[in-house]
Amino acid sequence: MPSREAQEFWDQFYGDRAQVWSGRPNAVLVEELEGLTPGTALDLGCGEGADAIWMAEHGWLVTAADISQAALDRGADHAAAAGVADRITWARHDFSQSIPAGPFDLVSAHFLHSPVDDPRESALRAAAAAVGPGGTLLVVSHEAVPWHEHVVFPTAEEVLESLALDGDAWDEQRLASRPRRATTPDGVEVDVTDSVVRLRRR
Numbered sequence: 668m669p670s671r672e673a674q675e676f677w678d679q680f681y682g683d684r685a686q687v688w689s690g691r692p693n694a695v696l697v698e699e700l701e702g703l704t705p706g707t708a709l710d711l712g713c714g715e716g717a718d719a720i721w722m723a724e725h726g727w728l729v730t731a732a733d734i735s736q737a738a739l740d741r742g743a744d745h746a747a748a749a750g751v752a753d754r755i756t757w758a759r760h761d762f763s764q765s766i767p768a769g770p771f772d773l774v775s776a777h778f779l780h781s782p783v784d785d786p787r788e789s790a791l792r793a794a795a796a797a798v799g800p801g802g803t804l805l806v807v808s809h810e811a812v813p814w815h816e817h818v819v820f821p822t823a824e825e826v827l828e829s830l831a832l833d834g835d836a837w838d839e840q841r842l843a844s845r846p847r848r849a850t851t852p853d854g855v856e857v858d859v860t861d862s863v864v865r866l867r868r869r
Protein backbone atom coordinates (compact mmCIF):
# COMPACT_ATOMS: atom_id res chain seq x y z
CA MET A 668 0.00 0.00 0.00
CA PRO A 669 1.36 3.48 -0.81
CA SER A 670 1.97 5.44 2.38
CA ARG A 671 -0.34 8.47 2.39
CA GLU A 672 1.04 9.34 5.82
CA ALA A 673 4.63 9.45 4.51
CA GLN A 674 3.63 11.56 1.53
CA GLU A 675 1.73 14.02 3.72
CA PHE A 676 4.57 14.16 6.25
CA TRP A 677 7.23 14.96 3.62
CA ASP A 678 5.05 17.35 1.61
CA GLN A 679 4.37 19.28 4.82
CA PHE A 680 8.08 19.09 5.78
CA TYR A 681 9.02 20.84 2.53
CA GLY A 682 5.86 22.92 2.15
CA ASP A 683 6.22 24.56 5.58
CA ARG A 684 9.46 26.34 4.62
CA ALA A 685 10.63 28.14 1.49
CA GLN A 686 13.87 26.12 1.54
CA VAL A 687 14.85 23.32 3.94
CA TRP A 688 18.36 22.28 2.89
CA SER A 689 21.41 24.42 2.11
CA GLY A 690 21.23 24.17 -1.68
CA ARG A 691 24.81 22.84 -1.67
CA PRO A 692 25.59 19.27 -2.77
CA ASN A 693 26.59 16.77 -0.10
CA ALA A 694 30.36 16.84 0.44
CA VAL A 695 30.75 13.05 0.23
CA LEU A 696 28.97 13.00 -3.12
CA VAL A 697 31.36 15.57 -4.54
CA GLU A 698 34.38 13.67 -3.17
CA GLU A 699 33.28 10.22 -4.26
CA LEU A 700 32.33 11.23 -7.80
CA GLU A 701 35.75 12.74 -8.43
CA GLY A 702 37.33 10.71 -11.23
CA LEU A 703 34.17 8.81 -12.21
CA THR A 704 33.15 9.07 -15.85
CA PRO A 705 29.68 10.68 -15.96
CA GLY A 706 26.80 8.57 -17.25
CA THR A 707 23.28 7.94 -16.01
CA ALA A 708 22.57 8.53 -12.33
CA LEU A 709 19.69 7.97 -9.93
CA ASP A 710 19.42 10.20 -6.85
CA LEU A 711 17.18 8.27 -4.46
CA GLY A 712 15.45 10.59 -1.97
CA CYS A 713 16.66 13.69 -3.80
CA GLY A 714 14.84 16.23 -1.61
CA GLU A 715 15.20 19.70 -3.10
CA GLY A 716 17.68 18.40 -5.65
CA ALA A 717 21.04 19.99 -4.81
CA ASP A 718 22.92 16.72 -5.46
CA ALA A 719 21.00 16.07 -8.69
CA ILE A 720 21.73 19.58 -9.94
CA TRP A 721 25.42 19.29 -9.08
CA MET A 722 25.63 15.96 -10.91
CA ALA A 723 23.85 17.41 -13.97
CA GLU A 724 26.27 20.34 -13.97
CA HIS A 725 29.11 17.80 -13.99
CA GLY A 726 27.90 15.82 -17.00
CA TRP A 727 25.55 13.24 -15.47
CA LEU A 728 22.09 12.51 -16.90
CA VAL A 729 20.07 12.32 -13.71
CA THR A 730 16.82 10.81 -12.52
CA ALA A 731 15.91 12.47 -9.22
CA ALA A 732 13.26 10.65 -7.19
CA ASP A 733 11.40 11.48 -4.01
CA ILE A 734 7.99 10.96 -2.41
CA SER A 735 7.39 14.71 -1.99
CA GLN A 736 5.99 16.57 -4.98
CA ALA A 737 6.72 19.83 -3.14
CA ALA A 738 10.43 18.90 -3.00
CA LEU A 739 10.51 17.77 -6.64
CA ASP A 740 8.85 20.99 -7.84
CA ARG A 741 11.39 23.04 -5.90
CA GLY A 742 14.23 20.96 -7.38
CA ALA A 743 12.88 21.48 -10.90
CA ASP A 744 12.74 25.27 -10.34
CA HIS A 745 16.35 25.29 -9.07
CA ALA A 746 17.48 23.13 -12.01
CA ALA A 747 15.85 25.53 -14.49
CA ALA A 748 17.59 28.47 -12.79
CA ALA A 749 20.91 26.58 -12.99
CA GLY A 750 20.40 25.84 -16.71
CA VAL A 751 20.34 22.03 -16.35
CA ALA A 752 16.59 21.33 -16.59
CA ASP A 753 17.12 19.19 -19.69
CA ARG A 754 19.54 16.87 -17.85
CA ILE A 755 17.28 15.90 -14.93
CA THR A 756 14.06 13.89 -14.85
CA TRP A 757 12.07 14.46 -11.64
CA ALA A 758 10.13 11.38 -10.61
CA ARG A 759 7.70 10.97 -7.75
CA HIS A 760 7.90 7.51 -6.18
CA ASP A 761 6.95 6.11 -2.83
CA PHE A 762 9.95 3.85 -2.37
CA SER A 763 7.86 1.40 -0.36
CA GLN A 764 6.17 0.72 -3.73
CA SER A 765 8.72 1.42 -6.46
CA ILE A 766 11.90 3.17 -7.49
CA PRO A 767 12.76 4.36 -11.04
CA ALA A 768 13.73 1.51 -13.35
CA GLY A 769 17.45 1.02 -14.00
CA PRO A 770 20.04 0.22 -15.02
CA PHE A 771 22.03 3.30 -13.94
CA ASP A 772 25.77 3.92 -13.95
CA LEU A 773 25.41 5.45 -10.50
CA VAL A 774 22.80 5.14 -7.79
CA SER A 775 23.25 7.60 -4.94
CA ALA A 776 21.20 7.63 -1.74
CA HIS A 777 22.08 10.33 0.77
CA PHE A 778 20.39 10.32 4.18
CA LEU A 779 17.46 8.18 3.09
CA HIS A 780 15.89 8.16 6.55
CA SER A 781 12.27 8.72 7.43
CA PRO A 782 10.34 8.84 10.71
CA VAL A 783 7.22 7.70 8.83
CA ASP A 784 6.89 4.25 7.23
CA ASP A 785 10.64 4.16 6.59
CA PRO A 786 11.16 2.29 3.29
CA ARG A 787 14.94 2.31 3.69
CA GLU A 788 15.89 -1.36 3.69
CA SER A 789 13.82 -2.48 0.71
CA ALA A 790 14.56 0.75 -1.18
CA LEU A 791 18.31 0.34 -0.77
CA ARG A 792 18.11 -3.27 -1.96
CA ALA A 793 16.14 -2.10 -5.00
CA ALA A 794 18.76 0.61 -5.48
CA ALA A 795 21.54 -1.99 -5.61
CA ALA A 796 19.53 -3.99 -8.17
CA ALA A 797 19.22 -0.85 -10.31
CA VAL A 798 23.01 -0.46 -10.67
CA GLY A 799 24.24 -1.67 -14.06
CA PRO A 800 27.45 -3.64 -14.71
CA GLY A 801 30.50 -1.53 -13.83
CA GLY A 802 28.23 0.94 -12.03
CA THR A 803 28.52 2.47 -8.57
CA LEU A 804 26.24 2.35 -5.54
CA LEU A 805 26.84 5.16 -3.03
CA VAL A 806 24.88 5.09 0.24
CA VAL A 807 25.59 7.85 2.74
CA SER A 808 23.65 7.75 6.00
CA HIS A 809 23.52 9.36 9.40
CA GLU A 810 25.66 7.46 11.89
CA ALA A 811 25.52 9.94 14.79
CA VAL A 812 23.69 13.27 14.88
CA PRO A 813 23.05 15.22 18.10
CA TRP A 814 19.53 16.33 17.10
CA HIS A 815 18.54 12.62 16.89
CA GLU A 816 20.46 11.57 20.01
CA HIS A 817 18.02 8.77 20.91
CA VAL A 818 18.02 7.21 17.44
CA VAL A 819 20.45 4.37 16.79
CA PHE A 820 21.67 4.62 13.20
CA PRO A 821 23.51 1.81 11.43
CA THR A 822 27.24 1.71 10.87
CA ALA A 823 28.63 1.35 7.35
CA GLU A 824 29.13 -2.38 8.00
CA GLU A 825 25.49 -2.71 9.07
CA VAL A 826 24.30 -0.82 5.99
CA LEU A 827 26.33 -3.18 3.82
CA GLU A 828 24.92 -6.21 5.62
CA SER A 829 21.34 -4.95 5.21
CA LEU A 830 21.84 -4.81 1.42
CA ALA A 831 22.20 -8.63 1.40
CA LEU A 832 24.34 -8.52 -1.74
CA ASP A 833 26.03 -11.33 -3.60
CA GLY A 834 29.61 -10.63 -2.52
CA ASP A 835 31.00 -12.12 -5.75
CA ALA A 836 29.21 -9.49 -7.82
CA TRP A 837 30.49 -6.37 -6.06
CA ASP A 838 33.77 -4.67 -5.12
CA GLU A 839 33.83 -2.79 -1.83
CA GLN A 840 35.35 0.61 -2.53
CA ARG A 841 34.55 2.44 0.71
CA LEU A 842 33.16 1.36 4.07
CA ALA A 843 33.77 4.22 6.45
CA SER A 844 32.67 6.52 9.25
CA ARG A 845 33.14 10.11 8.20
CA PRO A 846 33.01 13.02 10.66
CA ARG A 847 31.93 16.46 9.49
CA ARG A 848 30.63 19.78 10.83
CA ALA A 849 26.93 20.39 10.32
CA THR A 850 24.31 22.94 11.25
CA THR A 851 21.37 21.77 13.37
CA PRO A 852 17.78 22.67 12.44
CA ASP A 853 18.16 25.47 15.07
CA GLY A 854 21.23 26.91 13.35
CA VAL A 855 23.91 25.62 15.76
CA GLU A 856 27.23 24.24 14.43
CA VAL A 857 27.89 20.67 15.66
CA ASP A 858 29.98 17.57 14.93
CA VAL A 859 28.16 14.73 13.22
CA THR A 860 29.23 11.38 11.77
CA ASP A 861 28.07 9.91 8.47
CA SER A 862 28.50 6.34 7.30
CA VAL A 863 29.69 5.86 3.74
CA VAL A 864 29.21 2.72 1.66
CA ARG A 865 30.53 2.77 -1.87
CA LEU A 866 30.37 -0.36 -4.00
CA ARG A 867 31.07 -1.14 -7.64
CA ARG A 868 29.14 -3.82 -9.47
CA ARG A 869 31.50 -6.10 -11.43
Ligand SMILES: C[S@@+](CC[C@H](N)C(=O)[O-])C[C@H]1O[C@@H](n2cnc3c(N)ncnc32)[C@H](O)[C@@H]1O
Pocket residue numbers: 670673677688693711712713714715732733734735738760761762763776777778779780781784785786
Ligand atom coordinates in the same frame (compact mmCIF):
# COMPACT_ATOMS: atom_id res chain seq x y z
C1 LIG B 1 16.58 13.36 5.18
S1 LIG B 1 15.96 13.73 3.58
C2 LIG B 1 17.44 13.71 2.57
C3 LIG B 1 17.31 14.54 1.32
C4 LIG B 1 18.58 14.60 0.44
N1 LIG B 1 19.00 13.32 -0.07
C5 LIG B 1 19.74 15.26 1.16
O1 LIG B 1 20.81 14.66 1.27
O2 LIG B 1 19.57 16.40 1.62
C6 LIG B 1 15.14 12.21 3.15
C7 LIG B 1 14.37 12.28 1.83
O3 LIG B 1 13.76 11.01 1.58
C8 LIG B 1 12.46 11.22 1.07
N2 LIG B 1 11.62 10.05 1.44
C9 LIG B 1 11.28 9.65 2.69
N3 LIG B 1 10.47 8.58 2.63
C10 LIG B 1 10.27 8.29 1.30
C11 LIG B 1 9.52 7.30 0.59
N4 LIG B 1 8.76 6.41 1.22
N5 LIG B 1 9.59 7.30 -0.75
C12 LIG B 1 10.34 8.22 -1.42
N6 LIG B 1 11.07 9.19 -0.81
C13 LIG B 1 11.03 9.23 0.54
C14 LIG B 1 11.98 12.49 1.74
O4 LIG B 1 10.95 13.15 1.05
C15 LIG B 1 13.26 13.31 1.84
O5 LIG B 1 13.40 14.19 0.73
